[in-house]
Amino acid sequence: MQAVDKHFGNVVALSNISLKVYAGEVMCLLGDNGAGKSTLIKTLSGVHAPTHGELLLEGSPANFTSPGQALDAGIATVFQDLAMIPLMSITRNFFMGREPTKGFGPFKYVDWEFADRVAREEMAKIGIDVRDPSQPVGTLSGGERQCVAIARAVYFGAKVLILDEPTSALGVKQASKVLRYIAQARNRGLGVIFITHNVHHAYPIGDAFTLLKRGTSLGSWRKEDITREEVLNMMAGGEEMASLDAELAEFQRTDSASVA
Secondary structure (H helix, E strand, O other): OEEEEEEEOOEEEEEEEOOOOOOOOEEEEEOOOOOOHHHHHHHHOOOOOOOEEEOEEOOEEOOOOOHHHHHHOOEEEEOOOOOOOOOOEHHHHHHOOOOOEEOOHHHOEEOHHHHHHHHHHHHHHOOOOOOOOOOEHHHOOHHHHHHHHHHHHHHOOOOEEEEEOOOOOOOHHHHHHHHHHHHHHHHOOOEEEEEEOOHHHHHHHOOEEEEEEOOEEEEEEEHHHOOHHHHHHHHOOHHHHHHHHHHHHHHHHHHHHHHO
């Protein structure tokens, strides 16, 4: 993504955003609510076209007019709601419109035996033991459903995996599982964009970090060039917090003097 702007009428949602993600790395995109993360996801995944700037995939311009085009090019997005149907089986959610078939013409039918085996094997590769892939996906934990979505993207040939707040609604144990799945996706050679507001989840897994604030980039850093505390400070608005601390200290001094 190079010098991308996104406007909605007179509203500037993104301004001059550039970021890079490499194969076998996790790029963490950090920002609070209203920072522009959702718009950025939709621009990367083909929902929105950039107003200015360009997207590059393996060095070549990529102009997507739909999420389907982005997916065909190898950019898979796992949105926060996961786009899963709870009452359908793990296997059906895994393939979701791309079911393997046998036969030809009017005699074609879904090969559920093969589909179940693939779903079970792909889940096992990232650490989830699924004994019965025909069970409803809604019976899985939140972290395990994230696992299904990640495994699905990897199986269908994703080169870039975009994860929208995958740990936001999870407890500590489930979040740690998802972070392990992300590490395994990276180890399999994917470029991962991990979008989150949680520095404590991002820093252990990230190789690089980009911070967003109100639609603009505060900068990009390699992990070796920035500490967790520095990221936290920028996320909290370091100068604003320092100014607030000074104002509160002055208020306390004034209040103490008036009482005395």
